[in-house]
Amino acid sequence: MTELEKKIKAKIPGADTGIEVKHSLCAICSPGIHCGVDCYVKDGKIIRVEGTPDHPLNHGKLCTKGSSLRNYVYREDRIKTPLKRVGERGEGKFEPISWDEAYAIIAEKLNAVKQAYSPHSVAFFSGYCKWYRPILHRFAHVFGSVNFGTDDSTCFASMNIANKVTAGCGGAPDMGHANTFLGWNYEGYYSNHLSVAGVQKLKERGGKVIIIDIRDTPASKNLADIFLKIRPGTDGALALGMAKLIIDNGWADMDYVEKYTYGFEQYKALVEQYPLDKVCEITGLDADQVFEATKLYATNGPACTNFSASALVHHINGFNSHRAILCLSALTGNFDRVGGNYPIPPSYVHKAAGFRSREEEFRSNRYPGGQERIGAERFPLWNAQNDEFQAMDLLRQMEEEKPYPVKAIFGFGMNAKMFPETDKLLAVMKEKLDFFVDVDLFMSMTAKYADIVLPACSSLERSELKPYEGGFMTFTKPAIQPLYDSRSDVEILCDLARLMQLDDELLLKGHEACVDWMIDGCGLTVADLKASDKPIKIPNATWPVQPGKLLENGFKTPSGKFEFYSLAIASIDPKYGLDPLPSYRDPLEDQNDPETKEQYPFYLCTGARLPHAIHSRTHETPWLRSLRPDPTCEVHATDANRLGLHNGDTVEMSSPYGKIRMKVKITTKSQPGVLMALHGYTEANVNELIGRNHLDPYSGYPGFKGMRCNIRKIQEG
Ligand SMILES: Nc1nc2c(c(=O)[nH]1)N[C@H]1C(S)=C(S)[C@@H](COP(=O)(O)OP(=O)(O)OC[C@H]3O[C@@H](n4cnc5c(=O)[nH]c(N)nc54)[C@H](O)[C@@H]3O)O[C@H]1N2
Ligand SMILES: Nc1nc2c(c(=O)[nH]1)N[C@H]1C(S)=C(S)[C@@H](COP(=O)(O)OP(=O)(O)OC[C@H]3O[C@@H](n4cnc5c(=O)[nH]c(N)nc54)[C@H](O)[C@@H]3O)O[C@H]1N2
Ligand SMILES: [Mo]
Secondary structure: OOHHHHHHHHHOOOOOOOEEEEEEEOOOOOHHHOOEEEEEEEOOEEEEEEEOOOOOOOOOOOOHHHHOHHHHHOOOOEOOOOEEEOOOOOOOOEEEOOHHHHHHHHHHHHHHHHHHOOHHHEEEEEOOOOOOHHHHHHHHHHHOOOOEEEHHHOOOHHHHHHHHHHHOOOOEEOOOOOOEEEEEOOOHHHHOHHHHHHHHHHHHOOOEEEEEEOOOOHHHHHOOOEEEEOOOOOHHHHHHHHHHHHHHOOOOOHHHHHHHEEOHHHHHHHHOOOOHHHHHHHHOOOHHHHHHHHHHHHHOOOEEEOOOOOOOOOOOOHHHHHHHHHHHHHHOOOEOOOOOEEOOOOOEOOEOOOOOOOHHHHHHOOOOOOOOOOOOOOOHHHHHHOOOOOHHHHHHHHHHOOOOOOOEEEEEOOOHHHOOOHHHHHHHHHHHOOEEEEEEOEOOOOHHHOOEEEEEOOHHHOOOEEEEOOOEEEEOOOOOOOOOOOEOHHHHHHHHHHHOOOOOHHHHHOHHHHHHHHOOOOOOOHHHHHOOOOOEEOOOOOOOOOOOHHHHHOOOOOOOOEEOOOHHHHOOOHHHOOOOOOOOOOOOHHHOOHHHHHHOOEEEEEOOOOOOOOOOOOOOOHHHHOOOOOOEEEEEHHHHHHHOOOOOOEEEEEEOOEEEEEEEEEEOOOOOOEEEEOOOOOOOOHHHOOOOOOEOOOOOOEOOOOEEEEEEEEEOO
């Protein structure tokens, strides 16, 4: 018996030999934190999953979701073969077909739309998965369409654009050197558990932590020296008020401001309008606490800040709230400084590993032009700053066919439940599309509307490139053969590129050739990476990244400075009313007429993260679902008492856009008047309650975390 087999026998009583341990990664959650996993494989089946002990990211740890990876991969609703629709769209009636048949139909139908309308009338869309995106993006362009879009229309990109127009790039918190951590909507325990150790270490060194959240969380309880429990969606006003305090009390780093920033006088005039009493009235916070938090942040530097990908920017005023918070970092001289926030260039699909890949070039150097992307006219700032279409305008464009029709969608993990007014989107897709393909692991509600459904394999059944912080990278190998008749997303795209005879050498050569092209210069090839089963050091990566380069060489903004007043925004046609300054607006500005206020008195916050769930992909995973079996609406005890609600009662939640039912969970962690619920349930989809035009005009992002709502008891629990 080998040493390994002995170890396995010790761990799994009764296990016979013949078990192999294969290394892979868990791709259930955020692409930046895909943990290394050890899969125990017997007779081609995974019998156990553990975190890889010597992995540079997770060091053996796994979260709740990763621990149920085996249960996720072997879900019964996995799509088993390519399918062709035989019933009505949405009915879910399909017949199995071969891959060759499926490919032939897809090629024919996409080309038919191209001929009858234009290549731009085919939209290519990716849901939450990121790993294949550069390949899909290039495929869209080589096919001739400008329309490549993703879930970035609701995630990360708003923050990225706000960073870009202010500082030219984003900034990662330098936790290792900060004295104060401003954890603005930071809830690492739930949304990024591997980040918590960094905050704990800072505290152990004597560092201070400020948490700003709308609910009590493990972070507010375990980490905060000061906790500001703010009224949802009012963060922009708080940030402007903090800036006024910083300036008035002489805590600003005026040397930094003079040397490295642009538009200070206009910014100062804006923050003048936010004295402490007004800020407290808007945010519901206590004046002394705001003062103490501001003083700590501004005087106990260096201070770094957490910037959230979704919590703030999921309000219709969120883009500017994010900018207002970012401005604090320059006002106090913390941007691009040791212990503050400093830029790290991404290496591959949003992940920084200390080298610059050619991903962006790969995605864009075949851009066909000739038409505006979907959403370009409605969201000019998004369009100017992002190389994807804004999917929040897809429904309108399909429906109105203006400025041109969208007649086919090639979707990878497309999930209509991600979009506000899901039912309306599906109805328009049903009516308007000539052709819809969806590639997914599971038979989702959206896949049921597809004409052709293709089975994708999971991360354990395929190979993918994955860089890691610290200067590591891996190209995974399949731990098991693709289940059923599934294929990897990239294999599907490269097969189709060949069949459709697309004019692109790289796509025709296949996945590894594309990856080699993108990582050229880092000192490794796919062949080098494949020689190891685990992440290896990238020879040409620079890590840790040294701050200070922007201060030395200039910011990548029109002025070359950090812009309190954004010249990129100023260049947008004034008819859109976008303010170059990070001004504040009410998060319910479009719903404040007296009738709506009276009918829908609650503030609904959807999708604030919980550890056991991620979007729609985990709700149907039995082990995870068992942790919270029912779609649940969290109601504050004060409201529950007033309305006579008890735990387990069924309530109808309603908004001007729709109604759904959920079970009540009474809490004191949130605030009176605020309801909280997760998104992604098929039987209780909160996005039926969010208006499709309830959008931030800067980014096009929906107000997922700020919508008027009401509840009514339907049934005792
Ligand atoms: N109300 C509300 N809505 C939200 C949010 C919120 O907070 N509140 N959050 C928003 C945010 S931040 C995000 S990121 C989006 C997430 O947006 P979604 O795209 O809705 O995310 P998922 O439901 O995780 O994944 C979509 C589909 O991808 C499939 N899939 C999984 N793995 C693969 C694979 O390897 N290949 C293929 N082809 N498909 C795969 C899944 O089965 C699923 O059907 O939701 C947004 N929507
Ligand atoms: N377990 C789990 N982890 C996830 C995900 C998941 O679905 N589940 N999704 C992943 C994805 S796609 C994303 S984009 C990230 C998002 O991760 P984050 O950007 O961190 O977003 P959240 O965890 O939703 O929100 C962080 C905190 O902000 C608070 N918050 C909500 N509204 C407001 C507000 O108006 N003001 C303030 N100050 N705080 C507010 C929430 O209560 C929450 O505690 O998480 C990733 N990680
Ligand atoms: Mo996200």
